[in-house]
Amino acid sequence: LKIFKIGGSIIEDDTELNQFLEVFAQIPSPKILIHGGGKMASELSKQLNLEVKMQDGRRITDADTLKVTVMTYAGWINKNIVAKLSALNINSIGLTGADGNLILAHKRMHATIDYGFVGDVDAVNSQLLQQLLSLDLLPVIAPITHDVNGQLLNTNADTIATEVAIAMAKSDSVELFYLFDLPGLMGNLEDLNSLISTIKTNEIEALEQANIISAGMIPKVHNACQAIKKGVQKITFTNVEGLAKIINGEVAGTQITL
Amino acid sequence: LKIFKIGGSIIEDDTELNQFLEVFAQIPSPKILIHGGGKMASELSKQLNLEVKMQDGRRITDADTLKVTVMTYAGWINKNIVAKLSALNINSIGLTGADGNLILAHKRMHATIDYGFVGDVDAVNSQLLQQLLSLDLLPVIAPITHDVNGQLLNTNADTIATEVAIAMAKSDSVELFYLFDLPGLMGNLEDLNSLISTIKTNEIEALEQANIISAGMIPKVHNACQAIKKGVQKITFTNVEGLAKIINGEVAGTQITL
Numbered sequence: 001l002k003i004f005k006i007g008g009s010i011i012e013d014d015t016e017l018n019q020f021l022e023v024f025a026q027i028p029s030p031k032i033l034i035h036g037g038g039k040m041a042s043e044l045s046k047q048l049n050l051e052v053k054m055q056d057g058r059r060i061t062d063a064d065t066l067k068v069t070v071m072t073y074a075g076w077i078n079k080n081i082v083a084k085l086s087a088l089n090i091n092s093i094g095l096t097g098a099d100g101n102l103i104l105a106h107k108r109m110h111a112t113i114d115y116g117f118v119g120d121v122d123a124v125n126s127q128l129l130q131q132l133l134s135l136d137l138l139p140v141i142a143p144i145t146h147d148v149n150g151q152l153l154n155t156n157a158d159t160i161a162t163e164v165a166i167a168m169a170k171s172d173s174v175e176l177f178y179l180f181d182l183p184g185l186m187g188n189l190e191d192l193n194s195l196i197s198t199i200k201t202n203e204i205e206a207l208e209q210a211n212i213i214s215a216g217m218i219p220k221v222h223n224a225c226q227a228i229k230k231g232v233q234k235i236t237f238t239n240v241e242g243l244a245k246i247i248n249g250e251v252a253g254t255q256i257t258l
Numbered sequence: 259l260k261i262f263k264i265g266g267s268i269i270e271d272d273t274e275l276n277q278f279l280e281v282f283a284q285i286p287s288p289k290i291l292i293h294g295g296g297k298m299a300s301e302l303s304k305q306l307n308l309e310v311k312m313q314d315g316r317r318i319t320d321a322d323t324l325k326v327t328v329m330t331y332a333g334w335i336n337k338n339i340v341a342k343l344s345a346l347n348i349n350s351i352g353l354t355g356a357d358g359n360l361i362l363a364h365k366r367m368h369a370t371i372d373y374g375f376v377g378d379v380d381a382v383n384s385q386l387l388q389q390l391l392s393l394d395l396l397p398v399i400a401p402i403t404h405d406v407n408g409q410l411l412n413t414n415a416d417t418i419a420t421e422v423a424i425a426m427a428k429s430d431s432v433e434l435f436y437l438f439d440l441p442g443l444m445g446n447l448e449d450l451n452s453l454i455s456t457i458k459t460n461e462i463e464a465l466e467q468a469n470i471i472s473a474g475m476i477p478k479v480h481n482a483c484q485a486i487k488k489g490v491q492k493i494t495f496t497n498v499e500g501l502a503k504i505i506n507g508e509v510a511g512t513q514i515t516l
Contacts, residue, residue: 074352082357150345
């Protein structure tokens with residue numbers, strides 16, 4: 001089973017999204033796609049005169065902002081991807097964590113910061129994903145969860161990808177791809193030749209301390225280490241070009257291994 | 259199989275929605291829920307300074323308006339209902355016509371009016387609904403369709419309810435409920451005692467010509483007649499109070515019969 005997380009400009013730019021989906025369509029099933037929200041939620045918030053508040057890369061989500069994130073992530077972005085996949089002859093089904101009780105979460109409690117309607121994941125219903133895959137439906141998951149008490153929650157898409165991969169790894173051999181705007185993890189962001197091709201989980205801390213892994217990447221890399229430690233077989237960080245190379249049997253991106 | 263279409267204030271007012279969902283939760287499976295968009299799409303359009311254009315009760319849907327309808331119908335309204343059903347111990351799955359290629363439509367062509375991204379239904383994938391029902395997932399359908407070429411389309415929710423009911427009636431005994439703000443079809447809108455309790459499809463035209471069926475109800479009633487003629491067993495127009503009576507074995511609402 002291959003699980004893909006897309007974010008950043010792949011979602012924000014329709015041309016890049018189309019390029020990704022064409023490469024993605026060529027990858028044999030079974031596969032699962034998880035998407036973030038890019039800048040669209042922030043843009044809609046601004047158009048609606050809502051203040052955009054971020055804390056350590058996480059969106060502070062009041063009731064109005066929750067509505068905006070559900071509308072953009074579960075509404076426009078999710079259904080646009082599903083419709084585009086259909087045009088590529090891929091039968092997909094768009095889901096949030098509320099659908100079929102796919103992802104149970106609880107509202108984040110923090111001693112000093114009120115994150116609002118932000119959900120930390122408690123459980124993934126991997127059985128539902130298996131059932132949908134067995135119906136030849138490709139799950140497309142938006143980063144919205146729920147608490148089973150009727151409350152929708154906003155959850156980081158990298159976290160969802162990680163949790164879904166870990167849950168599926170209990171019964172499947174899982175490869176997880178984080179697709180973003182760079183060829184992979186870079187030793188030096190100024191130098192495109194500084195791609196780190198493989199890295200072991202126990203080498204990560206040293207790279208962080210040497211400031212080789214940039215601040216924005218640290219949560220992504222920590223998520224990846226968690227996934228590897230909890231049974232995900234292989235994790236690759238790359239961009240659309242890198243993914244195209246990989247499906248052609250070439251080497252690309254950064255692989256994280258145990 | 260019971261199919262329910264909700265619209266109007268049931269969707270616009272959270273208290274009414276909760277009241278409906280509590281009654282709905284008591285009705286034995288299998289069941290399918292189809293929702294409209296109420297005024298939320300118009301309100302969001304206004305907040306975003308988009309002009310709201312209607313033609314014969316149908317929304318003229320330019321590209322920006324399509325985005326608004328997908329965000330509100332498939333995003334907020336759909337996922338809010340799914341989360342609320344989960345709190346009532348009902349495992350539901352929110353869908354548009356794009357998901358699993360559920361509802362294939364084509365962009366409406368009209369000699370004089372450009373409706374924009376409005377879809378007329380060509381086919382309903384009843385097999386997918388049967389598969390989801392057999393997984394004990396209650397389908398919750400938003401009034402968005404697609405053309406299988408990557409284009410999402412805005413489709414009237416009454417039409418979707420009718421088409422879904424007709425498609426399911428090929429293999430199932432189907433009862434269709436249109437839930438709205440009135441106890442049923444009224445002989446006189448000023449008089450709540452003027453409820454028409456049963457009406458045959460061949461009596462409809464006479465009621466229309468006598469102006470007994472009001473203009474806003476005519477498309478709903480025509481949809482219902484279509485459904486009955488194409489195999490749907492029973493159609494009821496009522497409100498939440500009427501539905502509560504019906505599940506208690508009392509008589510309520512208007513029934514349309516062949």
